[in-house]
Every structure is written in C-alpha cells, then in structure tokens.
Amino acid sequence: MSDVSPWDDLVTSVRARRSRDAPFFKPACLIAVVDLIGEGVIDPAAMDAERIVERVDKLIESVHTGRPDMRWRPVWHLSNDRAWVFTKSGRQIGPEDFEPARKPDSLREWRASFDHLAVPADMLERWRSPMHRATLRRAALAMLETGDAACRSLALDLADGVTASTEAEQPSHGGQGFSADSVVRRAIELHAMELTRAWLEEKGWTVDDRSASESYDFLCKRDGATLFVEVKGTTGDGRLIQLTRLEAEFALAHQADMALAVVAGIRVTRTERKIKASGGVLLVRQPWAPALGSLRPISYTCQLEGVA
Template identity: 35%
Template sequence: MGLKAQVPWVRLFDPLLSPKPTEGWYLSYLFAANGSRCYLTLSHGAMVRRDGRFYPREAAETAGLLRWARQQLGATDEPQIDLAATPGSAGSNYARTVAVAIEYPRDSVPSAEVLRADVLSMLDRLDLVYAAEATDPAVPGNPPADVVLAVEELEAAANPRHPKKSGQGFRVSKAEQKAIEQRAVDVATAHFEGAGWAVEDVGLTESYDLDCRRGEERLFVEVKGTTSPGASVILTRNEVALHREMHPSNALAVVSRIVLDKTAIPPSASGGLLRVVSPWSIADEDLTALAFTYSGAALIDSD
C-alpha cells in the first residue's frame, strides 16, 4: 500500500484485538524490497501515529513486547530479518517488531501444502499470544486496565449512543478495583509508618489518600495501585491541583504488579512493588487529557 511501501505486506489478524496495522499482534507476510525473499512473521505494529504522522515505536517498548511474546511462545531465538529496505524507512522498521518468523528464499519457495501448514501453525501461535494478552495485565505497551476502564466510561458518558470498547481483554470490576486500591493503601501506610510517620487514611474525604505527620513535618501522599507495571496512573483535576499547591510537602506512592485473586468473595489483593516519589512535581508534559468539558460561546443562549 502507498508510494512509500518498499516492503509489500499482507496480514492476518483478529479485527477486535488488532483493528489496525499499528495496533496489536498479527501474522504478516513481509516481502523484501529487492524481491529476494519473503517472511511469514508473528509481529506487532512497528509504527505509531501521532499528529497525523507515523513514527517508529519506541525501542524500549518494542524490546519489551518481543521479550513478552517470545516468553509466551517458548521461543528463544531472535529471528534474523533482512528486508533490504532503506535504513530509517517504514519498511526497515517492520523487522524490529517480529517475534518469530519463517523465511522463504525466492529460489526455494515450498509447496502450497507446506505454506498452508506453516500458516496454520503460526495461527496457533497467534492464538496463544491473544489468549495471554487477554489475561495478562502486564503486557508491555498496554495501558493499565484501570486506565482502559476510565477511558471507556468517559467515552460512554460523552457519547452514549456509540460507546467504544477496547480490544484489551483484561478487565477489573468495581469490587476488584477496590481490593487493589486497599492493598496499595496498606502497602504505602506500612512504608511511611516504618519511616516514623504517623499515618491517617483520608482518601474518603480528601483529594489525597494519606495524611502523614512526623514532628513538625507534614506530607500529603497520593496512593495509586495497579496490577500492571505502573507506567501510568489516573489523576483527577482536584488531585493535580492539590499536589501542585502542596509541593514540596507531597508524595506519590505507586504500588504496581499487585496480585489480584478474583476467586475470593469479596476479591482480595496481595503483593505489589512500591515506588515513592517525594517531593512530587507534576509537569504539564507528563499529563494526558482523557476528556474535556466544552463551554464554548456557541452554546450560550443569546435570548
């Protein structure tokens, strides 16, 4: 597709889990730019779209995605892909997100029966990746389940006739999220008490979670819990405003990789890795808007 497509390709995918070539896992035939070979690959989107343009996916995210996928598949070898594409082009980036591959040199393409068997075998592998992705809250590059849930609820509220659903299969209920949040508060409380602070849980009444006091010192602590690696958390407008006002007497405590037991009644949570940022300075460039309130002049009644 397109004038820039040095490397022709065609893909096989689940339309829910990989609605676009830039999203999710899929199988793809990648044809070398010089026609010398073709690869049947299990790949992830190599490019991301921002501001109407395509950019290569970040190297650290790509490495994490490939490491995760190969672990699910029990694959140890990194495929060697040569697409003969111009360095820095979109085609050259396709090779960066290939987890496993089968190579077909131009002068030794196998029979249709072998090609079909290879596709079926790779589809089985793709099924394994899709199944793991649906239940693993720590897939690199995926937004945490609580972020996905918040976005879906906001979209449903803003556009109730056309609510959008994400392809991410991992979900948390309100009861499960409550268990995760309480586990995070417990872990953070134990940490600050161990450091000599007197800790009060004020999350039900204030725009922060823990009020910590130690002699003349006072610390306003925001606590976030997640089953994901904790690369991003949700903040409300009030939370951002309060912590900007209270800086430097503030802290962010993120408890990531919490283990959730959905079989318990009510659900229970355990484990978790604590990271504390104090003082916590919130920069504008670190915030991403999930929704907007529009009060434009066009909505004002002139009568």
C-alpha cells in the first residue's frame, strides 16, 4: 500500500492538474485546510471558505507576491479534484455552472456561487482523522519538494513545526503533523514535556530541564544512573518526528543512555486569547538512537562560490 493511501485518487488528480504557472497553489491549499481543521478553526463538514483563502494567502506570501485577488482559485479548482464540494441550496456546483469558462470569473462571482462548502461525505472520517490528515500533508509537501524553485522554497517553510488537532485519537503509526504557527507548536512542545516529566518522576527519576542549552530536553538521574531524554510532541500518531542535526548526533553518541519520549495525538484548542494543548499518548523508547537509514534531510546549507 502506498504512503498516500487512502488519498491516492485525490493526490493523483492534484499532481496531474496543477497550474503550470503556480504549481504550489493546490498543495499549499491542501496544507492550509489540513492545518485549519487540526487547529479547530474549520469543520470539514461545514468549511469557512474565507478562512481557507486567508490561510492560503499567508502560506504562499513568500513565493507569490502578485495578484492576491486570485488566491481563491485553488480552493475552487480543488473541488474538481474532489477534495471538497461546493453547493448552493443543496445542489452541487461544478464547472458546468460557469460556461463557457467552466470556472468563476472573479472573486465576487465565486463568493456568490455557493452557500456551503464541505468535504465529500465518504471522505469525512479521513479528514477528521489526525493520522490521515498528517498523511495527506506529507503528500502535499512531497509535491512541493519535487517542484520548481518556488515550490521547494515553500516546502521548507511549511515543513517546520506541527499541526494542531482538536480531536482525540489514539495514534499507532504515522507522522508528526506540521504547522507554521509557532505559538501552537510551542504549546504542543510544552505539553509534551510536562507529560514526559510527570512520567519520569513517577518512575523515580530526578529531572533537570536542559532544553534551552543542550541537544536534548531532560537530564535525568536515578540511583547513580544517567538518562538523556529527547521529547517530541505531535497531533499525529508519532511515526515521523523531526530532529535537528545536533539532536541526531547527540543521540547516536549516547544511545545506551538515551530515551525518546513522543506524546502523540495531542489535542489543541484555540480561542482569541489562548491556545491550549491537552491529552495525548506517551510513547517511550529506551535505549534509543535514530536509525541512520531513517534520517532524511529537509534542508541544506549551500556555500556560494565567489561570495566573500
């Protein structure tokens, strides 16, 4: 089974029907919707199109500075890939409603053409699943990573962080979610560290937080033994995590005394004044070091010749 299943049909359609002039539009729009659902901002059964356009605008502003009035278009075009469905008075809206162009001519016409936006009923459960959303996000990032220079640049921007989720789902396999929202990411990290600290102290370890100065999070002592703990928090199911180069090197050098703690399936709720992370399942591996074959670079440093 491919890694993008059960999204194969959607991903195949998006790959085949992306804009030649702006191939980052559709993948970025998918990522925007995944993140907004995870943050609890939109409901896949009744989505706010304006919030999606706002998020797309925010995500792509570094690579697409012109024609902001056109950034609603990937939201529309993804309905042709069956990512979601526009309806008006209960009737599905499609290209045939906009002859001869087969698409809305303007933002005003698009806004007036529908009164409801939702994912297809047979896809609702996968859109509500943190595990499946994380899989779709990885597939969208993969499209960007293999695209042109603008796509690759955007992939680096959007691969930083984790996605916030509002529903509880016990993870077993899968990936660490992603989000460009540093406040959400920090809330998830702190919650993961609180749960991990409580678990370690319950096991009799004395826990010293070294996350601000070292390439690991906790230095633990018990009966003369030392344990270094790396902590990761995610709204996904924890199959994939992000490590810095220094974190990976430290774990490889201290694997006999190293532990990895992943808090998966964290829920995030957001109000106008507060972001709260809660829940999750603690997964611990001890001893631990990353398998060299499992490490995959997501960015590079390039030395330019002739530049002082």
